[in-house]
Amino acid sequence: MSAADLSLLRRPNDRLRRRRVVNRGMELLAWLAAALAVFFLGIVVWSVARKGASQLSLDLFTKSQPIGQFGTGSEKLGLANAFIGTLVIVGIATAIALPFGILIAIYVNEFAGKRIKNVVSLTLDVLAGVPAIVIGFFVYVLIVVGHGQSGYAAGFALSVLMLPLVSRSTIEVLALVPDSLREAALGVGAPRWRTTLGIVLPQTIGGVLTGATLAVARIAGETAPVLLVCSLVGQGNNWNPAQPLMTVPLAIFELSDQADAPEQALAWAGALVLILFILCTSLLARWLATRSRRKIAQADR
Amino acid sequence: MPRNGKLARISLVVAAAAAVAAVAVVTAGAASARSTAGTINGAGSTFVAPLVNKWMGPVQSNLGIQLNYSAVGSTAGVQDISTKQSDFGASDAPLSQFPQFQCPCVQIPWALAATAVVYNLGGSLQHLNLTGPVLAQIYLGKITKWNAGAIKKLNKGRALPDEKITVVHRLDGSGTTYNFTDYLSHVSHAWSSGPGTGTSVTWPVGLSGNHSSGVSALVHSNPGAIGYVDVDYAIVNHLQIMKMKNKSGHYVLPRAAGIKAAAQLDTHPAKDGSLSIVNPPASKKYRNAYPICTYTYVDVQKSSGAATGDLKKLIGWAITKGQSFGPPIVFEPLPKAVVTFDKKQLKKIHS
Amino acid sequence: MTSLDVSTDAARRPFSGRRVRLGDLLLQGAAAIAALGALVLVILIVWKVIQGARLSLSTFGLGFLTHVVWDPVHFKFGAASFLYGTAITSVGALILATPIAIGAALFLSELAPAGIRGPVTALVETLAAIPSVVIGLWGILVLAPFLRDHVDPALHSTLGFIPLFGPATYGSNVFTAIVVLTIMILPIIASISRELFLAVPTELKEGALGLGMTRWEMIRGVVFPYTRGGVAAAMILGLGRAIGEAIAVSMVIGGALGISINIFQPGQTLAGQIAGQFTSSTSALFTASLLYLALILLVFSIVVNLVAQFIVRRSARHVGSAR
Numbered sequence: 001m002s003a004a005d006l007s008l009l010r011r012p013n014d015r016l017r018r019r020r021v022v023n024r025g026m027e028l029l030a031w032l033a034a035a036l037a038v039f040f041l042g043i044v045v046w047s048v049a050r051k052g053a054s055q056l057s058l059d060l061f062t063k064s065q066p067i068g069q070f071g072t073g074s075e076k077l078g079l080a081n082a083f084i085g086t087l088v089i090v091g092i093a094t095a096i097a098l099p100f101g102i103l104i105a106i107y108v109n110e111f112a113g114k115r116i117k118n119v120v121s122l123t124l125d126v127l128a129g130v131p132a133i134v135i136g137f138f139v140y141v142l143i144v145v146g147h148g149q150s151g152y153a154a155g156f157a158l159s160v161l162m163l164p165l166v167s168r169s170t171i172e173v174l175a176l177v178p179d180s181l182r183e184a185a186l187g188v189g190a191p192r193w194r195t196t197l198g199i200v201l202p203q204t205i206g207g208v209l210t211g212a213t214l215a216v217a218r219i220a221g222e223t224a225p226v227l228l229v230c231s232l233v234g235q236g237n238n239w240n241p242a243q244p245l246m247t248v249p250l251a252i253f254e255l256s257d258q259a260d261a262p263e264q265a266l267a268w269a270g271a272l273v274l275i276l277f278i279l280c281t282s283l284l285a286r287w288l289a290t291r292s293r294r295k296i297a298q299a300d301r
Numbered sequence: 302m303p304r305n306g307k308l309a310r311i312s313l314v315v316a317a318a319a320a321v322a323a324v325a326v327v328t329a330g331a332a333s334a335r336s337t338a339g340t341i342n343g344a345g346s347t348f349v350a351p352l353v354n355k356w357m358g359p360v361q362s363n364l365g366i367q368l369n370y371s372a373v374g375s376t377a378g379v380q381d382i383s384t385k386q387s388d389f390g391a392s393d394a395p396l397s398q399f400p401q402f403q404c405p406c407v408q409i410p411w412a413l414a415a416t417a418v419v420y421n422l423g424g425s426l427q428h429l430n431l432t433g434p435v436l437a438q439i440y441l442g443k444i445t446k447w448n449a450g451a452i453k454k455l456n457k458g459r460a461l462p463d464e465k466i467t468v469v470h471r472l473d474g475s476g477t478t479y480n481f482t483d484y485l486s487h488v489s490h491a492w493s494s495g496p497g498t499g500t501s502v503t504w505p506v507g508l509s510g511n512h513s514s515g516v517s518a519l520v521h522s523n524p525g526a527i528g529y530v531d532v533d534y535a536i537v538n539h540l541q542i543m544k545m546k547n548k549s550g551h552y553v554l555p556r557a558a559g560i561k562a563a564a565q566l567d568t569h570p571a572k573d574g575s576l577s578i579v580n581p582p583a584s585k586k587y588r589n590a591y592p593i594c595t596y597t598y599v600d601v602q603k604s605s606g607a608a609t610g611d612l613k614k615l616i617g618w619a620i621t622k623g624q625s626f627g628p629p630i631v632f633e634p635l636p637k638a639v640v641t642f643d644k645k646q647l648k649k650i651h652s
Numbered sequence: 653m654t655s656l657d658v659s660t661d662a663a664r665r666p667f668s669g670r671r672v673r674l675g676d677l678l679l680q681g682a683a684a685i686a687a688l689g690a691l692v693l694v695i696l697i698v699w700k701v702i703q704g705a706r707l708s709l710s711t712f713g714l715g716f717l718t719h720v721v722w723d724p725v726h727f728k729f730g731a732a733s734f735l736y737g738t739a740i741t742s743v744g745a746l747i748l749a750t751p752i753a754i755g756a757a758l759f760l761s762e763l764a765p766a767g768i769r770g771p772v773t774a775l776v777e778t779l780a781a782i783p784s785v786v787i788g789l790w791g792i793l794v795l796a797p798f799l800r801d802h803v804d805p806a807l808h809s810t811l812g813f814i815p816l817f818g819p820a821t822y823g824s825n826v827f828t829a830i831v832v833l834t835i836m837i838l839p840i841i842a843s844i845s846r847e848l849f850l851a852v853p854t855e856l857k858e859g860a861l862g863l864g865m866t867r868w869e870m871i872r873g874v875v876f877p878y879t880r881g882g883v884a885a886a887m888i889l890g891l892g893r894a895i896g897e898a899i900a901v902s903m904v905i906g907g908a909l910g911i912s913i914n915i916f917q918p919g920q921t922l923a924g925q926i927a928g929q930f931t932s933s934t935s936a937l938f939t940a941s942l943l944y945l946a947l948i949l950l951v952f953s954i955v956v957n958l959v960a961q962f963i964v965r966r967s968a969r970h971v972g973s974a975r
Binding site: 019020022023026027029030031032033034036037038040041044045047048100103104106107108110111112116119120122123124125126127128129130131132133134135137138141142160163167191192193194196197217218220221222223224227228231249252253256257264267268271274275278279282286 | 673675676678679680682683684685686687689690691693694696697700701703704751752753754755756758759760762763764772774775776777778779781782783784785786787788789790792793794835838839842866867868869871892895896897898899903923926927930931942943946949950953954956957958961
């Protein structure tokens with residue numbers, strides 16, 4: 001027994017009490033920290049809900065507020081063009097990123113040797129770490145200069161953001177599929193491509209969808225890349241991606257520095273819808289994840 | 302694995318449907334031209350946005366043209382028209398300010414208004430007096446409090462608070478900034494040799510807002526703030542407006558009379574269409590002139606393709622009948638000589 | 653988190669020597685092209701940004717990093733003001749967010765009663781999902797006035813002897829940006845730390861408790877050393893997030909040039925300047941200078957990422973050897 005332990009025996013009460021007090025104090029701080037984190041969430045969501053709820057009406061989804069359009073008493077006060085634009089652009093991004101991401105995951109997990117696997121995983125991590133605004137600038141220099149802004153450019157920029165998210169989550173679920181399954185398919189003479197696409201991949205659909213859903217939730221709220229490649233939006237067009245389209249986060253960004261109340265309220269309403277959308281997609285993703293987890297557990301038995 | 306298969310099949314169906322929808326959107330989009338007949342898309346200055354907004358209804362009913370306008374700032378507007386992303390660009394700064402954008406464009410001054418100096422102090426301190434040099438000192442950060450000697454001297458008898466001046470300016474490329482800094486360069490040697498004139502300058506002090514609306518919002522929400530916006534923004538947002546001293550020694554508000562007087566300074570645009578009416582000299586003619594007035598321009602590509610006919614109709618209407626919509630929002634009708642020049646400029650546009 | 657814990661090596665799988673089928677070739681080819689595409693994409697991003705910045709690189713060289721100037725009229729640009737702004741806001745946010753995040757993570761992994769654990773974890777992760785523009789909106793319309801009227805003056809009057817807490821007049825300032833960034837990186841650090849704390853082997857924890865340590869002593873003596881690398885990596889990832897944040901910061905930081913130690917003064921970060929001035933470019937040099945800023949950001953984020961990876965790998969090695 002060390003000297004410290006002996007001292008414990010000699011004066012148990014004082015020292016023990018002090019340690020217990022410190023312990024209590026630290027536990028309290030931990031409680032406070034968690035409460036603070038929840039508090040931040042609560043206060044943001046509450047502000048958005050309180051200020052945005054008043055604007056929730058059918059008008060919000062059917063009328064369009066032109067960007068920067070000066071006009072108190074302007075007849076149109078809604079975000080229809082932004083909702084449509086976001087749907088179109090997110091759709092384009094998903095259409096690009098999803099197949100690309102799944103193919104990368106398949107390569108990493110089914111075909112690549114250890115070295116290539118490390119290189120690709122490093123690439124994906126680096127890609128995931130590039131700030132959204134730099135990616136926006138990249139797409140600007142690549143596509144927009146000389147050809148002009150467009151919804152396609154925004155879709156492409158968002159797909160670059162989505163790619164590592166989709167890839168990484170697909171890689172994780174692919175890895176969970178036991179080798180025994182692949183070997184069994186081999187054993188009955190199935191070719192590799194058939195095994196991968198017809199047997200392994202369907203097992204992971206839940207996980208893939210979870211990853212995709214989370215990625216969609218993430219990019220639906222991205223403003224920076226859209227600001228750089230798809231912000232000079234006219235009023236006539238809502239859905240043609242060959243021209244710049246309004247998106248919800250950009251609308252919020254532009255409306256946020258307006259001085260008059262109706263337009264600020266519109267910004268809050270847009271924020272509310274955005275948060276609700278993200279919450280729903282997160283719940284959906286979570287549900288899909290539990291579902292696929294259960295399925296894989298069943299398959300293992 | 303029947304349940305797996307079901308989910309997989311559903312996903313495939315959804316994906317297929319989405320793909321079909323995407324193809325439909327793309328083909329439909331590719332089929333439609335940039336501006337369908339009868340639609341004109343413009344972008345640019347927030348300064349002129351209130352007037353353009355007023356034009357939309359009459360243009361639709363009188364000319365059958367649907368006018369779309371995005372108030373994204375003068376620089377963005379010029380950028381847009383140079384890359385043919387829009388049918389016209391609107392800018393308060395002349396094209397010579399944008400050497401980067403090689404725009405084979407015709408520049409037409411199509412509206413005339415003023416930049417108001419706005420501020421936020423208690424209710425009784427409406428219409429304070431200010432001179433150009435003092436304003437420059439404030440924006441240079443040399444005068445930092447509202448009750449500084451220089452300001453008190455101009456406003457004898459008014460109770461100026463012991464409050465810090467929060468300077469507000471614009472971050473984005475703005476024709477209003479150009480007009481404002483042009484004026485400051487005229488009245489202050491320290492300013493012209495320092496930050497200088499431009500749509501985007503280096504500001505020694507203060508906060509930045511985006512667009513005139515952002516500046517209005519910042520001035521509105523920060524007691525003791527001072528900023529510059531198009532005069533109509535100031536009125537609509539109930540901001541306090543400064544009386545600026547002109548060279549003739551009078552303190553003038555940015556109202557119709559003040560703008561009209563200032564416009565006399567230059568009624569013959571330069572060859573490229575630009576005009577400068579900032580800081581008129583001391584003389585009886587300019588006794589009531591407001592010193593920070595500016596023309597604002599519409600820039601159109603010399604060869605404007607399919608939109609040429611509608612553009613000419615639109616601008617022709619704007620510089621004549623459209624001017625009558627100006628006075629209620631403090632835009633002054635164009636002088637006759639300018640209208641004549643504009644009509645000649647219009648002839649330079651062809652398809 | 654970052655490293656892929658793939659258990660089996662795909663190349664070891666028994667496929668060699670088989671007859672090559674067209675389908676196999678097509679799939680492997682397509683997948684390989686996709687993987688190569690990702691690599692090409694990263695290289696393309698770096699190359700395009702460098703290319704875009706070339707004019708500014710050649711005009712200003714490395715001096716760009718030390719000049720406090722952004723004068724479009726006289727064609728003089730420099731990043732020093734924004735480098736300082738990025739540094740002080742990110743580091744400030746990290747300092748504020750880390751204790752709260754670790755505290756929350758400890759709570760969720762060690763202290764929370766079973767019923768609260770799930771919901772609160774979900775809530776903290778939802779905080780991460782809130783888009784930056786929404787936090788920026790809340791920041792400029794709710795937080796900034798509140799801080800300007802109640803918090804900043806109080807901090808100045810009590811701590812004003814420290815130059816950091818100078819006179820406070822603006823609502824949009826560096827401090828507001830720090831608070832906004834703290835809220836944004838808090839959930840990242842918290843959720844990663846929480847998973848790390850949960851992964852500490854129970855035997856180690858119970859052994860410590862069995863020796864008579866209080867819970868806090870166990871955490872300090874077992875959990876923290878065990879997860880040190882991972883938590884450091886989480887902090888660095890949070891830092892990287894803060895450095896790259898453009899939108900929320902640009903909405904609340906006031907957009908001012910200059911280096912000031914007073915956090916109640918407005919400022920500007922690299923990302924915020926790009927977002928705010930992007931549409932204002934009036935010259936090729938202006939655009940190239942903005943791209944130079946983007947290049948600095950890109951380099952920062954890659955370095956941060958690699959450092960985090962390195963730390964994770966090193967700590968994994970240590971943990972492996974400890975067993």
